[in-house]
Amino acid sequence: MSDSYAFLKGHGTENDFVLLPDDDGSVHGDLDAGRVRALCDRRAGIGGDGVLRVIRTTALEAGRGQPAEWFMDYRNADGSLSEMCGNGIRVFGRHLALAGLVDPTGPVPVATRDGVKTLTFAGGAADGEITVDMGVPKVLEETEVAVGAGSWPALHVDMGNPHAVAWVEDLADAGPLLDAPTYDTRVYPDGVNVEFVVRRGPAHVAMRVHERGSGETRSCGTGACAVMVAAALADDAPRDTDYRIDLPGGTLRIRWTADDRVLMTGPAVLVAEGTTSL
Numbered sequence: 001m002s003d004s005y006a007f008l009k010g011h012g013t014e015n016d017f018v019l020l021p022d023d024d025g026s027v028h029g030d031l032d033a034g035r036v037r038a039l040c041d042r043r044a045g046i047g048g049d050g051v052l053r054v055i056r057t058t059a060l061e062a063g064r065g066q067p068a069e070w071f072m073d074y075r076n077a078d079g080s081l082s083e084m085c086g087n088g089i090r091v092f093g094r095h096l097a098l099a100g101l102v103d104p105t106g107p108v109p110v111a112t113r114d115g116v117k118t119l120t121f122a123g124g125a126a127d128g129e130i131t132v133d134m135g136v137p138k139v140l141e142e143t144e145v146a147v148g149a150g151s152w153p154a155l156h157v158d159m160g161n162p163h164a165v166a167w168v169e170d171l172a173d174a175g176p177l178l179d180a181p182t183y184d185t186r187v188y189p190d191g192v193n194v195e196f197v198v199r200r201g202p203a204h205v206a207m208r209v210h211e212r213g214s215g216e217t218r219s220c221g222t223g224a225c226a227v228m229v230a231a232a233l234a235d236d237a238p239r240d241t242d243y244r245i246d247l248p249g250g251t252l253r254i255r256w257t258a259d260d261r262v263l264m265t266g267p268a269v270l271v272a273e274g275t276t277s278l
């Protein structure tokens with residue numbers, strides 16, 4: 001492994017990531033958790049909610065056999081793995097398009113630990129929103145989450161990664177979320193991302209999120225999809241209704257289609273690139 005290596009920094013609705021180009025896996029090897037934590041450190045590192053390693057599908061065991069050239073190797077800021085990252089995959093796609101590694105005029109498949117997701121670019125490589133086919137949601141059991149003295153019923157929605165969606169009176173009810181919400185570990189043996197949601201209008205909600213492995217973040221794409229599914233069920237909304245999901249870092253638009261797929265649309269921005277030896 002080399003001492004100094006390339007990175008990029010980007011965000012999707014202010015959910016921010018360090019990207020590590022590593023085509024054949026020779027730069028970062030197994031990408032140990034310590035390096036991920038150092039890169040994501042907001043004072044001593046570059047800073048980010050997670051790391052996106054850009055690696056060929058053929059170069060990583062988790063990617064082999066998936067029908068896509070590129071694999072999004074996502075890690076949370078604490079170094080843990082997750083199956084999927086909704087904001088991250090748009091940023092990942094933006095990098096692939098800007099680097100000329102994919103053709104953004106057609107559908108772009110990206111392999112993940114939750115299988116292949118397909119990206120559609122509304123603009124060119126450099127601008128416009130990106131829509132991701134996030135696949136079929138799994139609506140599971142009713143459960144409960146708690147923060148401090150407050151506790152709320154929550155719906156378990158699986159978007160490839162686990163979510164608990166809790167309706168609250170006010171987004172401030174959950175407090176500063178410095179501590180992770182508590183949850184039923186029998187329901188979520190591998191941890192959970194917890195979303196707190198309020199209504200803003202018809203097909204329009206706002207949310208905050210505490211992410212497994214990253215703490216409270218400004219946005220979570222898979223979380224927004226889970227929230228949209230919970231809201232559409234609560235509203236008895238017809239399929240193909242477009243929901244607006246407001247997050248502290250911006251807005252995502254989500255649709256649950258008649259053929260049971262969740263489509264997420266939002267921005268993806270690259271803000272810096274360089275080399276580091278972290």
Ligand SMILES: N[C@@H](CCC[C@H](N)C(=O)O)C(=O)O
Nearest residue numbers: 082085086087161220221222
């Ligand atoms: N911010 C992401 C989700 C990242 C993974 C999550 N923290 C987990 O551990 O499942 C998104 O935009 O979906």
